[in-house]
Amino acid sequence: MEIAKELPGLITPTEIYRQLSRYVIGQERAKKAVSIAAYSHVKRVRAKASGVPLSARKTNVMLIGPTGCGKTHLARTLARVLDIPFVVADSTEYTEAGYYGKDVEVMIGELLLCADMDVESAETGIVFVDEIDKIARRSHGAVTGAGSRDIGGEGVQQSLLKLLEGRQIFVPTNVTQHWSKHDFVSVDTTDILFICAGTFSDLHLYGGGSKCVGFNTSDSPSRQGHITEKDLLRYGILAEFLGRVPIQVQMSALDRDELLAILLKPPDSLLREYAELLSLDGVKIDYKKSGLLEIVDRTLSHETGARGMKAVLEEVMSDVLFRGHELAGTTVKVDRRFVRSQLEKTN
Numbered sequence: 001m002e003i004a005k006e007l008p009g010l011i012t013p014t015e016i017y018r019q020l021s022r023y024v025i026g027q028e029r030a031k032k033a034v035s036i037a038a039y040s041h042v043k044r045v046r047a048k049a050s051g052v053p054l055s056a057r058k059t060n061v062m063l064i065g066p067t068g069c070g071k072t073h074l075a076r077t078l079a080r081v082l083d084i085p086f087v088v089a090d091s092t093e094y095t096e097a098g099y100y101g102k103d104v105e106v107m108i109g110e111l112l113l114c115a116d117m118d119v120e121s122a123e124t125g126i127v128f129v130d131e132i133d134k135i136a137r138r139s140h141g142a143v144t145g146a147g148s149r150d151i152g153g154e155g156v157q158q159s160l161l162k163l164l165e166g167r168q169i170f171v172p173t174n175v176t177q178h179w180s181k182h183d184f185v186s187v188d189t190t191d192i193l194f195i196c197a198g199t200f201s202d203l204h205l206y207g208g209g210s211k212c213v214g215f216n217t218s219d220s221p222s223r224q225g226h227i228t229e230k231d232l233l234r235y236g237i238l239a240e241f242l243g244r245v246p247i248q249v250q251m252s253a254l255d256r257d258e259l260l261a262i263l264l265k266p267p268d269s270l271l272r273e274y275a276e277l278l279s280l281d282g283v284k285i286d287y288k289k290s291g292l293l294e295i296v297d298r299t300l301s302h303e304t305g306a307r308g309m310k311a312v313l314e315e316v317m318s319d320v321l322f323r324g325h326e327l328a329g330t331t332v333k334v335d336r337r338f339v340r341s342q343l344e345k346t347n
């Protein structure tokens with residue numbers, strides 16, 4: 001029986017992928033894996049709502065890749081495409097229950113807040129758990145600075161496990177203030193999709209040394225070894241945890257062409273934003289390829305991915321933005337010379 005066809009408005013993996021690709025450049029493998037996981041997610045939720053629950057397990061995802069390669073961006077874009085509640089949680093802010101710091105239930109509380117306190121909607125949302133590599137089990141307490149108790153590592157993984165497994169949990173409804181006994185609501189995490197992400201940048205320190213793993217920044221993307229489940233276990237991610245995040249996708253650092261495409265292609269690209277903003281002052285911006293490549297190359301030398309590119313672009317444009325009104329009626333040509341001169345001013 002093709003239940004999928006009977007579920008109204010079910011978006012296909014190819015359609016999810018197509019929509020993701022408008023905003024997320026490159027990272028083809030990750031976009032495909034996430035599209036499939038999202039499709040299963042929506043299918044499960046819809047099937048359950050129509051009274052024919054699927055037995056298939058949830059397909060939580062782990063994104064592994066260097067800083068600024070689009071992990072958060074991919075997850076955020078996915079939530080927008082699916083039009084479901086989405087929160088970003090930083091694992092390093094959480095501790096095992098009873099210790100100073102947030103309990104993991106707060107993540108679900110924030111999701112609920114994002115769903116306008118609609119429990120049913122929150123129960124189908126996406127929680128993006130960032131910096132998952134920072135809560136690896138540390139055999140030496142000194143690493144976490146937490147003494148002999150590993151309250152920010154294994155303990156948090158254990159607490160997260162219970163959310164990943166799918167439980168009816170009590171969530172504080174008032175996440176911004178101190179909890180009071182009465183501000184709790186029950187949320188079932190069974191159908192919440194978890195997307196975990198981490199850089200695992202020092203993975204090579206935990207490896208056998210024979211293989212090049214992790215994202216040693218001096219390596220070109222092609223030299224980055226493939227990270228296996230075994231590597232993650234050795235790094236200190238619990239086996240039970242990995243079992244609950246069965247889809248692990250490695251993302252690579254964005255290359256020159258991809259960074260250039262990020263400037264030019266997305267409908268919400270920064271170049272467009274600046275041009276629009278300045279057109280209000282009567283200033284025309286003429287972006288030249290030589291200028292954009294200069295920005296890209298500067299970004300590549302910082303090794304901070306697309307995130308760093310925003311900072312570089314901001315530096316390049318800040319003077320024009322500042323003097324916008326004085327430049328009314330003129331055209332600013334953003335070519336190599338202009339980019340270099342602007343970057344020299346601030347360095």
Ligand SMILES: Nc1ncnc2c1ncn2[C@@H]1O[C@H](COP(=O)(O)OP(=O)(O)O)[C@@H](O)[C@H]1O
Nearest residue numbers: 023024025067068069070071072073262306307
């Ligand atoms: N693959 C990409 N395609 C388009 N934009 C990207 C991509 N990767 C990063 N960006 C841009 O750079 C910013 C920072 O990326 P982010 O997703 O936060 O990186 P990280 O991998 O560290 O989570 C994003 O907000 C987005 O604007």
Ligand SMILES: [Mg+2]
Nearest residue numbers: 071072073130
């Ligand atoms: Mg991120």
